[in-house]
Amino acid sequence: MGDEARRPMLGGEVDAVVAARGGGLRERLARVEERLRTIAAEAAPPLDGHAGATIAAGGKRLRPLLVLLAGGEPAVGVDDAGLVRAAVAVELIHSATLVHDDVLDAAPLRRGRPTVWATHGRAAATATGDYLFARAFGELVDNGRADEIRILSDASSALAAGELLQREDAFRTDVTLERYLHRCELKTARLFEAACRLGALETGAPDEDLGAFGRRIGLAFQLLDDVLDVSGPVERTGKPRGTDLLDGTVTLPFILARELDPSLRDAARPETPDEAEALCDRIAASGALDDARARALEIVAEAKREMPAPDAALLLVADSVVERYS
Protein backbone atom coordinates (compact mmCIF):
# COMPACT_ATOMS: atom_id res chain seq x y z
CA MET A 1 0.00 0.00 0.00
CA GLY A 2 1.15 3.49 -0.76
CA ASP A 3 0.56 4.61 2.74
CA GLU A 4 2.02 7.92 3.67
CA ALA A 5 1.89 7.05 7.34
CA ARG A 6 4.97 4.91 6.96
CA ARG A 7 7.01 7.95 6.03
CA PRO A 8 9.01 10.02 8.50
CA MET A 9 7.19 12.85 10.23
CA LEU A 10 7.03 16.28 8.72
CA GLY A 11 8.68 17.67 11.83
CA GLY A 12 10.33 20.82 10.60
CA GLU A 13 7.45 21.80 8.37
CA VAL A 14 5.03 21.74 11.31
CA ASP A 15 7.32 24.11 13.19
CA ALA A 16 7.28 26.48 10.23
CA VAL A 17 3.49 26.28 10.05
CA VAL A 18 3.18 26.96 13.75
CA ALA A 19 5.49 29.94 13.38
CA ALA A 20 3.47 31.25 10.44
CA ARG A 21 0.18 30.95 12.21
CA GLY A 22 1.23 31.69 15.76
CA GLY A 23 -1.62 32.24 18.16
CA GLY A 24 -2.87 29.22 20.03
CA LEU A 25 -1.96 26.66 17.37
CA ARG A 26 0.83 24.92 19.26
CA GLU A 27 -1.20 24.75 22.43
CA ARG A 28 -4.19 23.37 20.49
CA LEU A 29 -2.03 20.69 18.87
CA ALA A 30 -0.87 19.69 22.34
CA ARG A 31 -4.48 19.45 23.50
CA VAL A 32 -5.29 17.21 20.54
CA GLU A 33 -2.47 14.86 21.61
CA GLU A 34 -3.60 14.87 25.19
CA ARG A 35 -7.20 14.13 24.25
CA LEU A 36 -6.18 11.30 21.90
CA ARG A 37 -4.24 9.72 24.76
CA THR A 38 -7.18 10.11 27.14
CA ILE A 39 -9.63 8.49 24.71
CA ALA A 40 -7.29 5.53 24.28
CA ALA A 41 -6.94 5.18 28.04
CA GLU A 42 -10.72 5.20 28.47
CA ALA A 43 -11.15 1.94 26.56
CA ALA A 44 -11.97 -1.16 28.58
CA PRO A 45 -8.84 -3.27 29.10
CA PRO A 46 -7.11 -4.76 27.17
CA LEU A 47 -8.32 -2.44 24.45
CA ASP A 48 -6.86 0.59 26.24
CA GLY A 49 -3.34 -0.67 25.70
CA HIS A 50 -3.84 -1.38 22.01
CA ALA A 51 -5.58 1.94 21.39
CA GLY A 52 -2.85 3.71 23.33
CA ALA A 53 -0.11 2.06 21.29
CA THR A 54 -1.90 3.03 18.08
CA ILE A 55 -2.18 6.65 19.17
CA ALA A 56 1.34 6.77 20.58
CA ALA A 57 2.77 5.54 17.28
CA GLY A 58 1.97 9.07 16.25
CA GLY A 59 2.47 10.20 12.74
CA LYS A 60 2.45 13.64 11.26
CA ARG A 61 -0.98 14.63 12.59
CA LEU A 62 -1.42 16.37 9.26
CA ARG A 63 -5.21 15.98 9.29
CA PRO A 64 -5.67 17.52 12.76
CA LEU A 65 -3.32 20.30 11.68
CA LEU A 66 -5.56 20.99 8.69
CA VAL A 67 -8.63 21.09 10.94
CA LEU A 68 -6.99 23.62 13.24
CA LEU A 69 -5.63 25.73 10.40
CA ALA A 70 -8.89 25.77 8.46
CA GLY A 71 -10.57 26.92 11.64
CA GLY A 72 -8.43 30.01 11.66
CA GLU A 73 -7.53 31.79 14.86
CA PRO A 74 -10.64 32.08 17.00
CA ALA A 75 -11.20 35.52 18.44
CA VAL A 76 -9.93 36.03 21.96
CA GLY A 77 -12.43 34.63 24.42
CA VAL A 78 -14.08 32.40 21.81
CA ASP A 79 -14.19 28.77 22.88
CA ASP A 80 -11.94 26.68 20.68
CA ALA A 81 -12.89 23.33 22.26
CA GLY A 82 -14.97 22.40 19.23
CA LEU A 83 -12.02 22.90 16.94
CA VAL A 84 -9.88 20.58 19.06
CA ARG A 85 -12.66 17.98 19.17
CA ALA A 86 -12.98 18.03 15.38
CA ALA A 87 -9.22 17.60 15.02
CA VAL A 88 -9.29 14.66 17.44
CA ALA A 89 -12.23 13.04 15.64
CA VAL A 90 -10.54 13.20 12.24
CA GLU A 91 -7.32 11.68 13.59
CA LEU A 92 -9.31 8.90 15.29
CA ILE A 93 -10.90 7.95 11.97
CA HIS A 94 -7.50 8.03 10.28
CA SER A 95 -5.98 5.87 13.02
CA ALA A 96 -8.87 3.41 12.86
CA THR A 97 -8.28 2.94 9.16
CA LEU A 98 -4.55 2.45 9.59
CA VAL A 99 -4.94 -0.21 12.24
CA HIS A 100 -7.42 -2.10 10.05
CA ASP A 101 -5.07 -1.73 7.09
CA ASP A 102 -2.26 -3.25 9.09
CA VAL A 103 -4.37 -6.34 9.61
CA LEU A 104 -5.09 -6.69 5.92
CA ASP A 105 -1.48 -6.00 4.98
CA ALA A 106 -0.16 -8.23 7.77
CA ALA A 107 2.17 -5.30 8.43
CA PRO A 108 4.78 -5.94 11.12
CA LEU A 109 5.75 -2.29 11.53
CA ARG A 110 4.18 1.13 11.18
CA ARG A 111 6.27 4.21 11.72
CA GLY A 112 9.03 1.94 12.90
CA ARG A 113 6.99 0.42 15.72
CA PRO A 114 5.44 -3.04 15.89
CA THR A 115 1.76 -2.86 14.89
CA VAL A 116 -1.09 -4.02 17.13
CA TRP A 117 -1.63 -6.75 14.57
CA ALA A 118 1.98 -7.92 15.00
CA THR A 119 2.01 -7.80 18.79
CA HIS A 120 -1.54 -8.89 19.63
CA GLY A 121 -3.08 -10.36 16.52
CA ARG A 122 -5.96 -9.76 14.18
CA ALA A 123 -8.73 -9.68 16.74
CA ALA A 124 -6.97 -7.04 18.82
CA ALA A 125 -6.29 -4.85 15.80
CA THR A 126 -9.81 -5.22 14.41
CA ALA A 127 -11.37 -4.32 17.75
CA THR A 128 -8.97 -1.39 18.17
CA GLY A 129 -10.06 0.04 14.84
CA ASP A 130 -13.73 -0.42 15.67
CA TYR A 131 -13.20 1.30 19.01
CA LEU A 132 -11.44 4.28 17.46
CA PHE A 133 -14.21 4.59 14.86
CA ALA A 134 -16.89 4.62 17.53
CA ARG A 135 -15.05 7.15 19.65
CA ALA A 136 -14.51 9.51 16.73
CA PHE A 137 -18.25 10.08 16.49
CA GLY A 138 -18.62 10.16 20.26
CA GLU A 139 -16.04 12.95 20.34
CA LEU A 140 -17.42 15.05 17.52
CA VAL A 141 -20.97 14.94 18.81
CA ASP A 142 -20.09 17.29 21.65
CA ASN A 143 -19.84 20.02 19.05
CA GLY A 144 -23.61 19.75 18.77
CA ARG A 145 -23.59 20.01 14.99
CA ALA A 146 -25.35 17.45 12.84
CA ASP A 147 -23.61 18.71 9.71
CA GLU A 148 -20.22 17.88 11.21
CA ILE A 149 -21.22 14.31 12.08
CA ARG A 150 -22.58 13.89 8.57
CA ILE A 151 -19.32 15.11 7.02
CA LEU A 152 -17.29 12.69 9.14
CA SER A 153 -19.63 9.79 8.39
CA ASP A 154 -19.49 10.47 4.65
CA ALA A 155 -15.70 10.75 4.66
CA SER A 156 -15.40 7.52 6.66
CA SER A 157 -17.70 5.74 4.24
CA ALA A 158 -15.60 6.98 1.34
CA LEU A 159 -12.44 5.78 3.05
CA ALA A 160 -13.81 2.28 3.46
CA ALA A 161 -14.87 2.25 -0.18
CA GLY A 162 -11.48 3.53 -1.30
CA GLU A 163 -9.54 0.94 0.66
CA LEU A 164 -11.64 -1.79 -0.82
CA LEU A 165 -11.30 -0.42 -4.34
CA GLN A 166 -7.53 -0.52 -3.95
CA ARG A 167 -7.63 -4.14 -2.94
CA GLU A 168 -10.11 -5.09 -5.63
CA ASP A 169 -7.82 -3.51 -8.18
CA ALA A 170 -4.76 -5.32 -6.89
CA PHE A 171 -2.61 -6.72 -9.68
CA ARG A 172 -4.92 -5.24 -12.32
CA THR A 173 -2.30 -3.70 -14.50
CA ASP A 174 -4.92 -2.30 -16.87
CA VAL A 175 -6.57 -0.12 -14.24
CA THR A 176 -7.53 3.19 -15.85
CA LEU A 177 -6.23 6.59 -14.81
CA GLU A 178 -9.79 7.66 -14.00
CA ARG A 179 -10.30 4.72 -11.70
CA TYR A 180 -6.98 5.32 -9.98
CA LEU A 181 -7.87 8.97 -9.37
CA HIS A 182 -11.31 8.00 -8.08
CA ARG A 183 -9.65 5.61 -5.64
CA CYS A 184 -7.33 8.37 -4.39
CA GLU A 185 -10.30 10.68 -3.93
CA LEU A 186 -12.06 8.10 -1.81
CA LYS A 187 -9.18 6.82 0.25
CA THR A 188 -7.29 10.05 0.87
CA ALA A 189 -8.77 13.25 -0.51
CA ARG A 190 -12.17 12.98 1.14
CA LEU A 191 -10.82 12.89 4.70
CA PHE A 192 -8.53 15.85 3.96
CA GLU A 193 -11.59 17.66 2.63
CA ALA A 194 -13.56 16.73 5.74
CA ALA A 195 -10.74 18.00 7.97
CA CYS A 196 -10.81 21.42 6.34
CA ARG A 197 -14.60 21.62 6.30
CA LEU A 198 -14.90 20.70 9.97
CA GLY A 199 -12.37 23.33 10.96
CA ALA A 200 -14.13 25.94 8.86
CA LEU A 201 -17.57 25.09 10.22
CA GLU A 202 -16.36 25.52 13.78
CA THR A 203 -15.37 29.11 13.17
CA GLY A 204 -17.80 30.15 10.47
CA ALA A 205 -15.20 30.17 7.68
CA PRO A 206 -16.35 29.22 4.14
CA ASP A 207 -16.35 25.42 4.48
CA GLU A 208 -16.96 24.51 0.84
CA ASP A 209 -13.99 26.52 -0.38
CA LEU A 210 -11.66 25.27 2.31
CA GLY A 211 -12.99 21.78 1.70
CA ALA A 212 -12.00 22.03 -1.96
CA PHE A 213 -8.52 23.11 -0.86
CA GLY A 214 -8.25 20.11 1.44
CA ARG A 215 -9.48 17.73 -1.20
CA ARG A 216 -6.89 18.91 -3.71
CA ILE A 217 -4.07 18.77 -1.18
CA GLY A 218 -5.15 15.27 -0.21
CA LEU A 219 -5.18 14.12 -3.81
CA ALA A 220 -1.75 15.60 -4.50
CA PHE A 221 -0.48 14.07 -1.27
CA GLN A 222 -1.54 10.61 -2.41
CA LEU A 223 -0.14 11.04 -5.91
CA LEU A 224 3.21 12.15 -4.57
CA ASP A 225 3.21 9.34 -2.07
CA ASP A 226 2.76 6.92 -4.93
CA VAL A 227 5.66 8.55 -6.77
CA LEU A 228 7.84 8.14 -3.70
CA ASP A 229 7.21 4.40 -3.66
CA VAL A 230 8.91 4.20 -7.03
CA SER A 231 11.52 6.93 -6.69
CA GLY A 232 12.70 6.29 -3.16
CA PRO A 233 15.25 6.73 -1.81
CA VAL A 234 14.85 4.24 0.99
CA GLU A 235 16.51 6.63 3.50
CA ARG A 236 13.56 8.93 2.99
CA THR A 237 10.71 6.45 2.79
CA GLY A 238 11.89 3.89 5.30
CA LYS A 239 10.87 1.04 3.01
CA PRO A 240 12.26 -0.62 -0.13
CA ARG A 241 11.36 0.89 -3.46
CA GLY A 242 8.48 -0.81 -5.24
CA THR A 243 6.69 -1.97 -2.09
CA ASP A 244 3.34 -0.99 -3.65
CA LEU A 245 4.22 -2.85 -6.84
CA LEU A 246 5.04 -5.98 -4.84
CA ASP A 247 1.70 -5.64 -3.02
CA GLY A 248 -0.04 -5.40 -6.37
CA THR A 249 -1.07 -1.79 -5.86
CA VAL A 250 -1.09 -0.24 -9.31
CA THR A 251 -0.51 3.52 -9.03
CA LEU A 252 0.06 6.60 -11.14
CA PRO A 253 3.73 6.06 -12.07
CA PHE A 254 2.99 2.66 -13.58
CA ILE A 255 -0.23 3.84 -15.23
CA LEU A 256 1.65 6.63 -16.96
CA ALA A 257 4.72 4.50 -17.69
CA ARG A 258 2.78 1.78 -19.47
CA GLU A 259 1.70 4.38 -22.05
CA LEU A 260 5.22 5.67 -22.52
CA ASP A 261 6.79 2.19 -22.68
CA PRO A 262 4.22 -0.47 -23.66
CA SER A 263 6.73 -3.26 -22.98
CA LEU A 264 6.22 -2.53 -19.28
CA ARG A 265 2.75 -4.07 -19.36
CA ASP A 266 4.26 -7.52 -19.22
CA ALA A 267 6.59 -6.62 -16.35
CA ALA A 268 3.92 -5.36 -14.02
CA ARG A 269 3.96 -8.18 -11.53
CA PRO A 270 7.28 -8.34 -9.75
CA GLU A 271 7.57 -11.26 -7.38
CA THR A 272 10.71 -10.38 -5.45
CA PRO A 273 12.08 -7.13 -4.00
CA ASP A 274 14.82 -7.22 -6.64
CA GLU A 275 12.28 -7.50 -9.44
CA ALA A 276 10.30 -4.65 -7.88
CA GLU A 277 13.42 -2.46 -7.77
CA ALA A 278 14.16 -3.28 -11.38
CA LEU A 279 10.62 -2.36 -12.38
CA CYS A 280 10.98 0.94 -10.50
CA ASP A 281 14.09 1.69 -12.55
CA ARG A 282 12.24 0.99 -15.78
CA ILE A 283 9.30 3.17 -14.73
CA ALA A 284 11.72 5.97 -13.86
CA ALA A 285 13.50 5.53 -17.21
CA SER A 286 10.19 5.97 -19.04
CA GLY A 287 9.87 9.53 -17.75
CA ALA A 288 6.63 8.71 -15.95
CA LEU A 289 7.83 10.00 -12.58
CA ASP A 290 8.33 13.50 -13.91
CA ASP A 291 4.90 13.38 -15.48
CA ALA A 292 3.30 12.13 -12.26
CA ARG A 293 5.08 14.75 -10.16
CA ALA A 294 4.02 17.48 -12.57
CA ARG A 295 0.39 16.41 -12.30
CA ALA A 296 0.56 16.49 -8.50
CA LEU A 297 2.25 19.89 -8.47
CA GLU A 298 -0.41 21.26 -10.78
CA ILE A 299 -3.08 20.09 -8.35
CA VAL A 300 -1.26 21.81 -5.47
CA ALA A 301 -0.91 24.97 -7.56
CA GLU A 302 -4.62 24.85 -8.29
CA ALA A 303 -5.38 24.37 -4.59
CA LYS A 304 -3.37 27.47 -3.75
CA ARG A 305 -4.81 29.49 -6.63
CA GLU A 306 -8.41 28.68 -5.77
CA MET A 307 -7.98 29.38 -2.08
CA PRO A 308 -10.72 31.73 -0.93
CA ALA A 309 -8.49 33.95 1.21
CA PRO A 310 -4.79 33.16 0.95
CA ASP A 311 -3.57 32.02 4.33
CA ALA A 312 0.15 31.84 5.02
CA ALA A 313 -0.03 28.74 7.19
CA LEU A 314 -2.23 26.76 4.79
CA LEU A 315 0.01 27.77 1.88
CA LEU A 316 2.93 26.42 3.85
CA VAL A 317 1.13 23.11 4.36
CA ALA A 318 0.50 22.95 0.61
CA ASP A 319 4.17 23.60 -0.05
CA SER A 320 5.28 21.09 2.52
CA VAL A 321 3.29 18.39 0.75
CA VAL A 322 5.31 19.19 -2.36
CA GLU A 323 8.62 19.56 -0.59
CA ARG A 324 8.49 16.16 1.02
CA TYR A 325 8.81 14.74 -2.44
CA SER A 326 11.03 17.11 -4.31
Add this chain to the structure above:
Amino acid sequence: MGDEARRPMLGGEVDAVVAARGGGLRERLARVEERLRTIAAEAAPPLDGHAGATIAAGGKRLRPLLVLLAGGEPAVGVDDAGLVRAAVAVELIHSATLVHDDVLDAAPLRRGRPTVWATHGRAAATATGDYLFARAFGELVDNGRADEIRILSDASSALAAGELLQREDAFRTDVTLERYLHRCELKTARLFEAACRLGALETGAPDEDLGAFGRRIGLAFQLLDDVLDVSGPVERTGKPRGTDLLDGTVTLPFILARELDPSLRDAARPETPDEAEALCDRIAASGALDDARARALEIVAEAKREMPAPDAALLLVADSVVERYS
Protein backbone atom coordinates in the same frame (compact mmCIF):
# COMPACT_ATOMS: atom_id res chain seq x y z
CA MET B 1 -18.28 -17.82 19.19
CA GLY B 2 -21.65 -18.09 20.86
CA ASP B 3 -23.27 -15.88 18.31
CA GLU B 4 -27.02 -15.79 18.36
CA ALA B 5 -27.16 -14.57 14.78
CA ARG B 6 -26.45 -18.04 13.52
CA ARG B 7 -29.71 -19.25 14.99
CA PRO B 8 -32.98 -19.43 13.08
CA MET B 9 -35.12 -16.30 13.07
CA LEU B 10 -37.68 -15.69 15.75
CA GLY B 11 -40.39 -15.55 13.09
CA GLY B 12 -43.52 -16.50 14.94
CA GLU B 13 -42.61 -14.51 18.02
CA VAL B 14 -42.28 -11.32 16.00
CA ASP B 15 -45.77 -11.86 14.64
CA ALA B 16 -47.07 -12.21 18.19
CA VAL B 17 -45.28 -9.04 19.22
CA VAL B 18 -46.69 -7.16 16.26
CA ALA B 19 -50.15 -8.41 17.13
CA ALA B 20 -49.74 -7.36 20.75
CA ARG B 21 -48.55 -3.90 19.89
CA GLY B 22 -50.52 -3.28 16.74
CA GLY B 23 -50.46 0.30 15.51
CA GLY B 24 -47.74 1.17 13.04
CA LEU B 25 -45.20 -1.40 14.22
CA ARG B 26 -45.30 -3.67 11.18
CA GLU B 27 -45.11 -0.75 8.82
CA ARG B 28 -42.17 0.72 10.77
CA LEU B 29 -40.33 -2.60 10.66
CA ALA B 30 -40.82 -2.61 6.88
CA ARG B 31 -39.40 0.90 6.68
CA VAL B 32 -36.35 -0.21 8.69
CA GLU B 33 -35.73 -2.97 6.14
CA GLU B 34 -36.17 -0.62 3.23
CA ARG B 35 -33.81 1.93 4.71
CA LEU B 36 -31.16 -0.70 5.46
CA ARG B 37 -31.30 -1.80 1.84
CA THR B 38 -31.02 1.79 0.61
CA ILE B 39 -27.99 2.51 2.79
CA ALA B 40 -26.26 -0.59 1.46
CA ALA B 41 -27.04 0.42 -2.11
CA GLU B 42 -25.61 3.89 -1.53
CA ALA B 43 -22.09 2.56 -0.96
CA ALA B 44 -19.55 3.10 -3.72
CA PRO B 45 -19.13 -0.10 -5.77
CA PRO B 46 -18.06 -2.79 -5.06
CA LEU B 47 -18.92 -2.07 -1.44
CA ASP B 48 -22.61 -1.74 -2.26
CA GLY B 49 -22.83 -5.41 -3.15
CA HIS B 50 -21.07 -6.56 0.00
CA ALA B 51 -23.09 -4.27 2.25
CA GLY B 52 -26.28 -5.39 0.49
CA ALA B 53 -25.44 -9.06 1.00
CA THR B 54 -24.75 -8.40 4.68
CA ILE B 55 -28.07 -6.64 5.13
CA ALA B 56 -30.00 -9.15 3.03
CA ALA B 57 -28.69 -12.02 5.14
CA GLY B 58 -31.18 -10.63 7.60
CA GLY B 59 -31.49 -12.05 11.03
CA LYS B 60 -34.10 -11.54 13.64
CA ARG B 61 -33.88 -7.74 13.70
CA LEU B 62 -34.37 -8.08 17.43
CA ARG B 63 -32.48 -4.88 18.21
CA PRO B 64 -34.51 -2.68 15.83
CA LEU B 65 -37.64 -4.30 17.25
CA LEU B 66 -36.56 -3.25 20.74
CA VAL B 67 -35.94 0.31 19.54
CA LEU B 68 -39.42 0.52 18.03
CA LEU B 69 -41.11 -1.10 21.02
CA ALA B 70 -39.30 1.03 23.58
CA GLY B 71 -40.42 4.05 21.60
CA GLY B 72 -44.02 3.12 22.20
CA GLU B 73 -46.77 4.08 19.80
CA PRO B 74 -46.27 7.71 18.79
CA ALA B 75 -49.42 9.80 18.93
CA VAL B 76 -51.26 10.15 15.63
CA GLY B 77 -49.63 12.82 13.54
CA VAL B 78 -46.34 12.62 15.46
CA ASP B 79 -43.37 12.02 13.18
CA ASP B 80 -41.92 8.57 13.79
CA ALA B 81 -38.99 8.96 11.37
CA GLY B 82 -36.55 9.37 14.25
CA LEU B 83 -37.64 6.08 15.74
CA VAL B 84 -37.04 4.31 12.43
CA ARG B 85 -33.63 5.97 12.07
CA ALA B 86 -32.59 4.85 15.55
CA ALA B 87 -33.68 1.29 14.74
CA VAL B 88 -31.68 1.36 11.51
CA ALA B 89 -28.59 2.76 13.24
CA VAL B 90 -28.58 0.05 15.91
CA GLU B 91 -28.93 -2.71 13.31
CA LEU B 92 -26.10 -1.19 11.26
CA ILE B 93 -23.78 -1.35 14.27
CA HIS B 94 -24.83 -4.93 14.94
CA SER B 95 -24.26 -5.89 11.29
CA ALA B 96 -20.87 -4.17 11.24
CA THR B 97 -19.77 -6.23 14.21
CA LEU B 98 -21.00 -9.47 12.70
CA VAL B 99 -19.18 -8.94 9.44
CA HIS B 100 -15.95 -8.19 11.30
CA ASP B 101 -16.50 -11.24 13.49
CA ASP B 102 -16.85 -13.41 10.41
CA VAL B 103 -13.40 -12.32 9.32
CA LEU B 104 -11.87 -13.18 12.67
CA ASP B 105 -13.72 -16.48 12.84
CA ALA B 106 -13.03 -17.27 9.18
CA ALA B 107 -16.72 -18.16 9.10
CA PRO B 108 -17.93 -19.63 5.80
CA LEU B 109 -21.63 -19.19 6.57
CA ARG B 110 -23.87 -16.90 8.56
CA ARG B 111 -27.57 -17.59 8.71
CA GLY B 112 -27.03 -20.25 6.10
CA ARG B 113 -25.56 -17.88 3.54
CA PRO B 114 -21.93 -17.50 2.48
CA THR B 115 -20.31 -14.62 4.37
CA VAL B 116 -18.69 -11.64 2.65
CA TRP B 117 -15.42 -12.97 4.04
CA ALA B 118 -15.99 -16.32 2.31
CA THR B 119 -17.06 -14.88 -1.03
CA HIS B 120 -14.86 -11.78 -1.30
CA GLY B 121 -12.16 -12.07 1.32
CA ARG B 122 -10.90 -10.23 4.35
CA ALA B 123 -10.48 -6.82 2.81
CA ALA B 124 -14.04 -6.77 1.51
CA ALA B 125 -15.46 -7.83 4.85
CA THR B 126 -13.34 -5.40 6.85
CA ALA B 127 -14.32 -2.50 4.61
CA THR B 128 -17.98 -3.54 4.73
CA GLY B 129 -17.94 -3.41 8.51
CA ASP B 130 -16.22 -0.03 8.52
CA TYR B 131 -18.77 1.31 6.06
CA LEU B 132 -21.73 0.08 8.11
CA PHE B 133 -20.19 1.63 11.25
CA ALA B 134 -19.78 4.98 9.57
CA ARG B 135 -23.29 4.95 8.16
CA ALA B 136 -24.85 4.08 11.52
CA PHE B 137 -23.73 7.44 12.89
CA GLY B 138 -24.61 9.21 9.66
CA GLU B 139 -28.13 7.82 9.98
CA LEU B 140 -28.68 8.62 13.63
CA VAL B 141 -27.44 12.18 13.32
CA ASP B 142 -30.58 13.19 11.46
CA ASN B 143 -32.42 12.83 14.75
CA GLY B 144 -30.55 15.94 15.83
CA ARG B 145 -29.83 14.58 19.30
CA ALA B 146 -26.32 14.53 20.69
CA ASP B 147 -27.38 12.22 23.53
CA GLU B 148 -28.41 9.56 21.02
CA ILE B 149 -25.09 9.67 19.17
CA ARG B 150 -23.28 9.41 22.47
CA ILE B 151 -25.31 6.35 23.49
CA LEU B 152 -24.57 4.64 20.18
CA SER B 153 -20.87 5.51 20.34
CA ASP B 154 -20.59 4.18 23.90
CA ALA B 155 -22.39 0.95 23.03
CA SER B 156 -20.19 0.47 19.95
CA SER B 157 -17.06 1.02 22.02
CA ALA B 158 -18.30 -1.53 24.54
CA LEU B 159 -18.99 -4.01 21.77
CA ALA B 160 -15.45 -3.73 20.44
CA ALA B 161 -14.07 -4.18 23.94
CA GLY B 162 -16.33 -7.18 24.56
CA GLU B 163 -15.36 -8.93 21.35
CA LEU B 164 -11.73 -8.47 22.17
CA LEU B 165 -12.17 -9.69 25.74
CA GLN B 166 -13.75 -12.85 24.40
CA ARG B 167 -10.79 -13.50 22.15
CA GLU B 168 -8.24 -12.63 24.81
CA ASP B 169 -9.94 -15.11 27.12
CA ALA B 170 -9.94 -17.85 24.51
CA PHE B 171 -8.90 -21.21 25.94
CA ARG B 172 -8.56 -19.71 29.42
CA THR B 173 -10.45 -22.37 31.29
CA ASP B 174 -10.01 -20.55 34.59
CA VAL B 175 -11.87 -17.44 33.49
CA THR B 176 -13.97 -16.19 36.40
CA LEU B 177 -17.74 -15.91 36.44
CA GLU B 178 -17.39 -12.17 37.00
CA ARG B 179 -15.19 -11.74 33.96
CA TYR B 180 -17.55 -13.81 31.84
CA LEU B 181 -20.53 -11.70 32.89
CA HIS B 182 -18.58 -8.51 32.23
CA ARG B 183 -17.78 -9.76 28.74
CA CYS B 184 -21.48 -10.49 28.08
CA GLU B 185 -22.39 -7.01 29.29
CA LEU B 186 -19.94 -5.46 26.87
CA LYS B 187 -20.54 -7.59 23.82
CA THR B 188 -24.30 -8.03 24.01
CA ALA B 189 -26.15 -6.28 26.83
CA ARG B 190 -24.92 -2.76 26.12
CA LEU B 191 -26.30 -2.64 22.57
CA PHE B 192 -29.65 -4.01 23.76
CA GLU B 193 -29.63 -1.29 26.40
CA ALA B 194 -28.78 1.33 23.78
CA ALA B 195 -31.62 0.08 21.55
CA CYS B 196 -34.18 0.58 24.32
CA ARG B 197 -32.77 3.93 25.38
CA LEU B 198 -32.77 5.31 21.84
CA GLY B 199 -36.37 4.27 21.30
CA ALA B 200 -37.39 5.81 24.60
CA LEU B 201 -35.57 9.07 23.93
CA GLU B 202 -37.33 9.49 20.61
CA THR B 203 -40.75 9.47 22.26
CA GLY B 204 -39.96 10.90 25.67
CA ALA B 205 -40.34 7.59 27.52
CA PRO B 206 -38.15 6.97 30.60
CA ASP B 207 -34.92 5.94 28.88
CA GLU B 208 -32.94 4.83 31.93
CA ASP B 209 -35.64 2.40 33.04
CA LEU B 210 -36.18 0.99 29.57
CA GLY B 211 -32.42 0.85 29.12
CA ALA B 212 -32.14 -1.31 32.24
CA PHE B 213 -34.78 -3.61 30.79
CA GLY B 214 -32.86 -3.91 27.54
CA ARG B 215 -29.59 -4.55 29.31
CA ARG B 216 -31.06 -7.41 31.34
CA ILE B 217 -32.75 -8.96 28.32
CA GLY B 218 -29.50 -8.71 26.41
CA LEU B 219 -27.56 -10.38 29.18
CA ALA B 220 -30.10 -13.20 29.49
CA PHE B 221 -30.09 -13.56 25.72
CA GLN B 222 -26.34 -14.12 25.70
CA LEU B 223 -26.41 -16.52 28.65
CA LEU B 224 -29.10 -18.63 27.03
CA ASP B 225 -27.28 -18.54 23.73
CA ASP B 226 -24.26 -19.95 25.47
CA VAL B 227 -26.41 -22.68 27.03
CA LEU B 228 -27.72 -23.57 23.58
CA ASP B 229 -24.21 -24.15 22.30
CA VAL B 230 -23.88 -26.96 24.81
CA SER B 231 -27.44 -28.27 24.87
CA GLY B 232 -28.25 -28.17 21.17
CA PRO B 233 -30.03 -29.80 19.49
CA VAL B 234 -28.38 -29.14 16.17
CA GLU B 235 -31.76 -28.92 14.40
CA ARG B 236 -32.46 -25.85 16.45
CA THR B 237 -29.06 -24.17 16.41
CA GLY B 238 -27.93 -25.05 12.91
CA LYS B 239 -24.44 -25.88 14.16
CA PRO B 240 -22.79 -28.78 16.00
CA ARG B 241 -22.90 -28.78 19.78
CA GLY B 242 -19.77 -27.45 21.43
CA THR B 243 -18.81 -25.05 18.65
CA ASP B 244 -17.89 -22.41 21.23
CA LEU B 245 -15.82 -24.94 23.17
CA LEU B 246 -13.92 -25.87 20.00
CA ASP B 247 -13.30 -22.17 19.33
CA GLY B 248 -11.95 -21.81 22.85
CA THR B 249 -14.81 -19.61 24.01
CA VAL B 250 -15.30 -20.41 27.68
CA THR B 251 -18.88 -19.67 28.68
CA LEU B 252 -21.29 -20.01 31.59
CA PRO B 253 -22.09 -23.75 31.28
CA PHE B 254 -18.43 -24.69 31.54
CA ILE B 255 -17.72 -22.14 34.27
CA LEU B 256 -20.52 -23.59 36.40
CA ALA B 257 -19.74 -27.20 35.47
CA ARG B 258 -16.09 -27.00 36.52
CA GLU B 259 -17.28 -26.22 40.07
CA LEU B 260 -19.75 -29.09 40.09
CA ASP B 261 -17.32 -31.58 38.54
CA PRO B 262 -13.69 -30.53 39.06
CA SER B 263 -12.45 -33.32 36.78
CA LEU B 264 -13.81 -31.26 33.88
CA ARG B 265 -11.01 -28.76 34.25
CA ASP B 266 -8.64 -31.06 32.46
CA ALA B 267 -11.11 -31.75 29.65
CA ALA B 268 -11.69 -28.15 28.73
CA ARG B 269 -9.86 -28.12 25.42
CA PRO B 270 -11.56 -30.40 22.95
CA GLU B 271 -9.72 -30.66 19.66
CA THR B 272 -12.27 -32.43 17.48
CA PRO B 273 -16.04 -32.07 17.05
CA ASP B 274 -16.44 -35.48 18.70
CA GLU B 275 -14.44 -34.39 21.73
CA ALA B 276 -16.50 -31.22 21.90
CA GLU B 277 -19.74 -33.22 21.85
CA ALA B 278 -18.42 -35.46 24.57
CA LEU B 279 -17.52 -32.45 26.69
CA CYS B 280 -21.02 -31.05 26.15
CA ASP B 281 -22.43 -34.32 27.49
CA ARG B 282 -20.26 -34.12 30.57
CA ILE B 283 -21.22 -30.49 31.19
CA ALA B 284 -24.88 -31.42 30.86
CA ALA B 285 -24.40 -34.37 33.23
CA SER B 286 -22.96 -32.04 35.87
CA GLY B 287 -26.26 -30.19 36.12
CA ALA B 288 -24.65 -26.93 35.01
CA LEU B 289 -27.12 -26.32 32.19
CA ASP B 290 -30.07 -26.19 34.57
CA ASP B 291 -28.14 -23.82 36.79
CA ALA B 292 -27.18 -21.59 33.83
CA ARG B 293 -30.75 -21.55 32.51
CA ALA B 294 -32.09 -20.70 35.94
CA ARG B 295 -29.72 -17.74 36.21
CA ALA B 296 -30.82 -16.44 32.82
CA LEU B 297 -34.50 -16.88 33.64
CA GLU B 298 -34.02 -14.99 36.89
CA ILE B 299 -32.50 -12.09 34.94
CA VAL B 300 -35.48 -12.09 32.57
CA ALA B 301 -37.87 -12.21 35.52
CA GLU B 302 -36.04 -9.28 37.06
CA ALA B 303 -36.24 -7.37 33.77
CA LYS B 304 -40.00 -7.86 33.68
CA ARG B 305 -40.43 -7.08 37.38
CA GLU B 306 -38.45 -3.85 37.21
CA MET B 307 -40.17 -2.63 34.07
CA PRO B 308 -41.39 0.93 34.63
CA ALA B 309 -44.78 0.46 33.01
CA PRO B 310 -45.58 -3.13 32.01
CA ASP B 311 -45.92 -3.26 28.25
CA ALA B 312 -47.48 -6.33 26.65
CA ALA B 313 -45.24 -6.30 23.58
CA LEU B 314 -42.00 -5.88 25.53
CA LEU B 315 -43.08 -8.62 27.95
CA LEU B 316 -43.59 -10.85 24.93
CA VAL B 317 -40.08 -10.10 23.70
CA ALA B 318 -38.73 -10.99 27.13
CA ASP B 319 -40.65 -14.26 27.04
CA SER B 320 -39.56 -15.03 23.50
CA VAL B 321 -35.93 -14.77 24.59
CA VAL B 322 -36.68 -17.47 27.15
CA GLU B 323 -38.82 -19.60 24.88
CA ARG B 324 -36.20 -19.93 22.19
CA TYR B 325 -34.22 -21.94 24.67
CA SER B 326 -36.77 -23.88 26.65
